[in-house]
Amino acid sequence: MSGKKLRVATTSLAGCFGCHMSLLDIDERLIDLLELVEFDASPLTDKKHPGPCDLALIEGGLCNAENVHVLRELRKQCKILVAVGACAITGGLPAQRNNLDVRDCLRSVYLSGPGLAGGGLIPNDPELPLPLAQVHPLHDVVKVDYFLPGCPPSADAIWQFLTDLLAGRTPALGHGLIHYD
Amino acid sequence: MNGDLETAKDATKLRRIAIEPVTRVEGHGKVTILLDDQHRVHQVRLHIVEFRGFERFIQGRPYWEVPVMVQRLCGICPVSHHLAASKALDKVVGVQQVPRTAELVRRLMHYGQILQSHALHFYHLSSPDLLFGFGSDPGPRNVVGVLAAYPDIAKQGVLLRKFGQEVIRITAGKRVHGTGSIPGGVNKSVSPEDREELLRPLPEILEWAQAGVRLVAALHQQHQDLYDHFGTVPSSLLSLVAKDGSLDLYDGVLRAKDHQGAIIFDQVEPQDYLTRLQEEVRSWSYMKFPFIESLGPSEGWYKVGPLARVQNCDRIGTPLAEAARQELLAAAPGHLVHAPLAYHWARMIELLHSAEVIQELLAEPELGGSELVGKGPRGGGGVGIIEAPRGTLIHHYQVDDQDLVTLCNLIVSTTHNNQAMNEAIRQVARQYLDGHEPTEGLLNHIEVAIRAFDPCLSCATHALGQMPLVVELQDPSGQVVARLSRGVEPIG
Numbered sequence: 001m002s003g004k005k006l007r008v009a010t011t012s013l014a015g016c017f018g019c020h021m022s023l024l025d026i027d028e029r030l031i032d033l034l035e036l037v038e039f040d041a042s043p044l045t046d047k048k049h050p051g052p053c054d055l056a057l058i059e060g061g062l063c064n065a066e067n068v069h070v071l072r073e074l075r076k077q078c079k080i081l082v083a084v085g086a087c088a089i090t091g092g093l094p095a096q097r098n099n100l101d102v103r104d105c106l107r108s109v110y111l112s113g114p115g116l117a118g119g120g121l122i123p124n125d126p127e128l129p130l131p132l133a134q135v136h137p138l139h140d141v142v143k144v145d146y147f148l149p150g151c152p153p154s155a156d157a158i159w160q161f162l163t164d165l166l167a168g169r170t171p172a173l174g175h176g177l178i179h180y181d
Numbered sequence: 182m183n184g185d186l187e188t189a190k191d192a193t194k195l196r197r198i199a200i201e202p203v204t205r206v207e208g209h210g211k212v213t214i215l216l217d218d219q220h221r222v223h224q225v226r227l228h229i230v231e232f233r234g235f236e237r238f239i240q241g242r243p244y245w246e247v248p249v250m251v252q253r254l255c256g257i258c259p260v261s262h263h264l265a266a267s268k269a270l271d272k273v274v275g276v277q278q279v280p281r282t283a284e285l286v287r288r289l290m291h292y293g294q295i296l297q298s299h300a301l302h303f304y305h306l307s308s309p310d311l312l313f314g315f316g317s318d319p320g321p322r323n324v325v326g327v328l329a330a331y332p333d334i335a336k337q338g339v340l341l342r343k344f345g346q347e348v349i350r351i352t353a354g355k356r357v358h359g360t361g362s363i364p365g366g367v368n369k370s371v372s373p374e375d376r377e378e379l380l381r382p383l384p385e386i387l388e389w390a391q392a393g394v395r396l397v398a399a400l401h402q403q404h405q406d407l408y409d410h411f412g413t414v415p416s417s418l419l420s421l422v423a424k425d426g427s428l429d430l431y432d433g434v435l436r437a438k439d440h441q442g443a444i445i446f447d448q449v450e451p452q453d454y455l456t457r458l459q460e461e462v463r464s465w466s467y468m469k470f471p472f473i474e475s476l477g478p479s480e481g482w483y484k485v486g487p488l489a490r491v492q493n494c495d496r497i498g499t500p501l502a503e504a505a506r507q508e509l510l511a512a513a514p515g516h517l518v519h520a521p522l523a524y525h526w527a528r529m530i531e532l533l534h535s536a537e538v539i540q541e542l543l544a545e546p547e548l549g550g551s552e553l554v555g556k557g558p559r560g561g562g563g564v565g566i567i568e569a570p571r572g573t574l575i576h577h578y579q580v581d582d583q584d585l586v587t588l589c590n591l592i593v594s595t596t597h598n599n600q601a602m603n604e605a606i607r608q609v610a611r612q613y614l615d616g617h618e619p620t621e622g623l624l625n626h627i628e629v630a631i632r633a634f635d636p637c638l639s640c641a642t643h644a645l646g647q648m649p650l651v652v653e654l655q656d657p658s659g660q661v662v663a664r665l666s667r668g669v670e671p672i673g
Contacts, residue, residue, distance in 0.1 A: 012208075017208065018257075025343075028336075028339060045325075092253070094233045109236055110462050127230070154355075
């Protein structure tokens with residue numbers, strides 16, 4: 001790196017924020033990292049939409065139209081796109097709904113769940129983004145440059161990946177850093 | 182009350198402003214505001230825009246998978262879901278009271294979780310607003326900016342969170358999405374070495390936790406008018422309390438107070454929650470609106486979380502946190518505190534309390550015991566309620582004789598605060614936006630009110646939504662992967 005910081009965007013699509021937690025789990029190393037990188041759009045900053053950036057770390061799969069829009073916007077803006085964690089790579093646990101009929105789910109949750117006042121109703125508003133029939137991994141929609149597995153990937157794996165990239169090496173996770181749970 | 186700002190009388194000629202996405206919170210939410218030509222506010226809504234379907238796809242799974250599956254609702258408070266599910270499923274394996282060692286390990290895990298989540302929320306997410314100003318330059322208004330301007334405060338936040346995460350790692354196996362708790366108990370106890378490792382940093386942790394309380398209390402005292410009135414709307418309060426009325430975040434009975442502090446109900450056992458609480462659905466959000474049944478949907482909304490808990494309980498059982506609680510109560514003599522910004526103060530009191538409880542638990546000899554799982558006659562279901570960092574969390578399951586889940590009902594903390602957050606942002610819109618051209622700084626005031634509740638919007642997106650329009654999903658080469666539209670069978 002020649003003085004210029006690596007510009008990094010992060011987002012969580014249909015995920016749980018656990019991969020972002022694992023990024024923060026680098027603990028004090030976060031302070032060292034911030035010497036080398038700066039954040040663009042991220043849930044950790046108030047920049048709502050990404051500008052041109054070097055790296056996008058994306059957790060979560062695609063469960064609605066808004067997820068797809070955000071992913072495409074990031075793909076356009078970033079040089080390297082990383083699918084971080086199980087949901088981004090396979091759809092993860094939210095993809096458990098892929099064998100269910102959405103209409104049955106709707107009825108089950110909003111019309112017949114316990115404790116519903118007045119019989120319930122199914123939310124329907126232009127402000128609510130369109131759900132996809134199935135949850136998709138990122139590579140169904142955009143080119144993905146790296147896959148960082150784990151639910152979530154450990155802080156050490158994320159650290160190894162980032163420090164390799166910052167040093168200009170092809171990222172390689174050594175023994176113990178690749179796991180899928 | 183701001184009920185008139187929920188739905189504009191005529192939305193056709195109004196200008197729409199969206200805060201999308203709401204940042205420095207967890208999960209997916211947006212705020213829409215409708216204004217007229219004079220910038221008068223006619224409608225303000227916090228929408229939860231994502232759905233993930235946990236309540237439905239848990240059905241049909243073997244019950245023993247559930248504590249590990251449902252924690253994937255949320256990566257910030259996975260332990261809360263892990264434990265609420267375990268507590269509900271204890272009843273299925275016939276355990277009314279888990280062995281003492283299991284209870285101690287679970288409590289340690291839970292208080293570690295409260296500590297790390299509260300630290301994350303205050304230092305990493307909310308402190309930039311409080312330290313730099315609500316309308317300050319958005320560039321450095323984040324944790325990186327805090328690290329540059331207030332390095333000691335930010336580093337303490339990073340290390341407090343680290344400590345809480347280490348408590349979780351040692352009790353649950355890993356920091357995010359561990360496996361320590363199972364129906365009927367836990368799968369490991371705490372070794373003497375692990376106990377030592379956690380005891381070593383505790384003196385500093387306690388010191389920093391007290392500094393955190395002092396910091397927030399000082400912010401309140403310096404800007405008392407702002408902190409007292411910003412987005413403030415009185416409401417009822419709900420939380421678990423211990424049977425003796427003291428603060429207990431792991432277990433207890435439900436208590437609700439009205440906005441003046443009179444008891445609405447008390448000593449309600451978790452399995453009876455449906456006799457007291459109901460939920461309403463509104464068309465514009467995937468998040469339901471719970472209310473206290475006896476007060477009805479318009480009057481029965483309530484707040485949960487730190488500010489509700491420290492005022493709902495009769496006392497906190499640890500000395501430093503109780504002294505801090507008395508100071509908070511003394512700031513509003515004779516009435517309850519309803520100010521959203523006071524959530525931060527209450528949250529830091531609970532962070533301190535968690536550090537004290539962790540210290541007490543680490544001194545318990547039975548934390549390292551070997552009786553980990555209880556046994557009893559098989560049951561058909563159960564309700565588990567826990568106080569998650571953000572508030573009361575309810576898990577309710579029924580299981581058939583094949584061990585498969587047949588019913589799953591979750592009321593997560595943020596859902597309880599749905600109306601409270603909507604009321605707060607409508608109040609802030611009235612106080613700050615009405616009649617002014619909305620700037621980034623003014624709009625951040627809306628987000629400041631939301632952040633005070635520390636919403637976990639991922640948690641709140643477990644329900645499934647409708648397909649209102651048409652969407653097409655293309656792969657990188659432009660091939661259609663999936664297409665779907667209302668009333669049409671999905672393809673792909």
